Amino acid sequence: MVRTQPSPTPNLVSIKDVEALLETFFDGSIDSAHRMSPHYATLWREMKRITFAGGKRLRPRMVLLTYQAFGGDDAAAVVPVAAAQEVLHASLLMHDDIIDRDFIRYGTPNVMGGYQKIYQPLVKDAGERTHYAESAALLGGDLLISAAYQLIGQSSLPPEKVALVYQQLGETIFQVAGGELLDTESALRPVGAIPAELIAIHKTASYTFVAPLLIGATLAGITAEQKVFLRIYAENLGVAFQLQDDLLGVFGDDKQTGKSTTGDLREGKRTYMVEQFYALASDAQKATFEKSFGNDHLTDVQAEELRALLIEAGAKVRTEEIIATYEQRARKALDELLLFGGAHQQFTDLIDKAIRRTK
């Protein structure tokens, strides 16, 4: 008798399924928009272009990771939920770029940058053109917030589970918009008035780690106790990730990170490290620091001086220490999760990727 090969299970999904769904989603939207007007289709094409120009699909990957690690058995139904995390991410980037007045993303023009070109022959005044481009990106972000909900609605999960995911998405948007507001306002208030850790929890950890990891796990039927530890793991990992990002933004190797290590110093970004500098430095050090921190025309020599001050005052070490503390807490929570074998390894790898990175 011939043994048949085990057929590939239809429930084994990968990030490629998420990619395929995203492609279908954008193509369908471009078609629908085109039925209204070719100008509307242009906006959707711009949104598709930037979504596929980069991004590591970190958030959908985490949804699939926890769903499968905690024994979920209908992964195909979770693909739209995973895709929704990426669409939310794209939406947040679009609006974040408006707030930060950034026109480049993944080394290419973002939606706003794309529209500056599209409107070039139509609007002479550069300021006006930027405003129109910003308006298009604003509408784009709005559409993708709604699209995140719509993608979830496409899932074949039972209604009570879909309702859970909707709720979690609402909670996430509530958190991340608040975090974004605090981040924006922190530049207007005294250093430390809005702690960088608070911003990191709400603006980064909430939607980059907590939501994707918890959604996957919740759908797989994680216990209430596991949920507590998974949330601790995700939140601490998320804050460590953001603080590491800030550290690399000043002390990283720009060849590896792909972004300038003077940008944050030139902007005067209020990171945890800068907060620590203000807590630890002498008045003389602070006076020297303030001479060039946040200076639009910062030179490389001045940037090197700022880095030296951050080291001398102990702000760099203090930041590395707190990152280590967050990492420890994440590892401890992971132990409490009692995940064995492959699953445990994947969660440990995630810590290494998020924190022990150089880019």
Add this chain to the structure above:
Amino acid sequence: MVRTQPSPTPNLVSIKDVEALLETFFDGSIDSAHRMSPHYATLWREMKRITFAGGKRLRPRMVLLTYQAFGGDDAAAVVPVAAAQEVLHASLLMHDDIIDRDFIRYGTPNVMGGYQKIYQPLVKDAGERTHYAESAALLGGDLLISAAYQLIGQSSLPPEKVALVYQQLGETIFQVAGGELLDTESALRPVGAIPAELIAIHKTASYTFVAPLLIGATLAGITAEQKVFLRIYAENLGVAFQLQDDLLGVFGDDKQTGKSTTGDLREGKRTYMVEQFYALASDAQKATFEKSFGNDHLTDVQAEELRALLIEAGAKVRTEEIIATYEQRARKALDELLLFGGAHQQFTDLIDKAIRRTK
């Protein structure tokens, strides 16, 4: 035996129930935001302030109207759905005001205007202050798009009906964002390149009439045939409403409308009437028109000249005629709906309110 009075049915709801739910929703959000930061609570307080500063609650009223007219028997479950229409409206206004650079709504500062005051002591430069204020309003609108979905999720309707409402909301946002983009871009393109009627269908009729009327009726269990006629009624009513709005924006009585009748002429707003002017006017009339149409410093005398030109060229009459055509179509569809008694009257009243209005 004592006959008891029939107890008031718990399913008889009114717009007051919607108001109460909106109040509960905003207060709950303010509380949750406050747990994150008092600065975040400020944003939610600003959003509540402007939502309760005005607005006729036209959209929730229409949801309740059709639900009850088509025999829906669980009106209490529809209240969150009705409230969601108002929250979507508030969100769209917030982002529309960013696009139009308007700082006043209902005769009082909108969220952007409110934040200009809040940031006054924190940001010296007026342009920078406006950008920060705009960022807060941008996040506010994002939060309310998500909140519209969340409110629907609060309904006690069966899951398959909730799913229908989610779908309709997604379709509406897709329509209205497209309409808004076309409206914005119409100013950049030749008159008539993006027809005003197309914009009116997508930007106004879609979410002001079609969505609220269809959602209420769909939840009440309207037949597929009735749905066709209700959609025709709603869409024609919506376009007539917008064209009437544009007419009042130029020829209305500013004491009754509460808004300047030179604003649209000063802005150079591309209405249906202006399109008709360009189709009908002589070259000489067009040349005179273009001397002051869209002029930032338009005088009252010039505005009066523009009005005279719109009348002379026949653009005003042509607009009144097309409004009458849309009205006729709405009335015809209403007849096909075969609604009798009170219900029919309410739908006729809606036509009168939307079109035969002076304010």
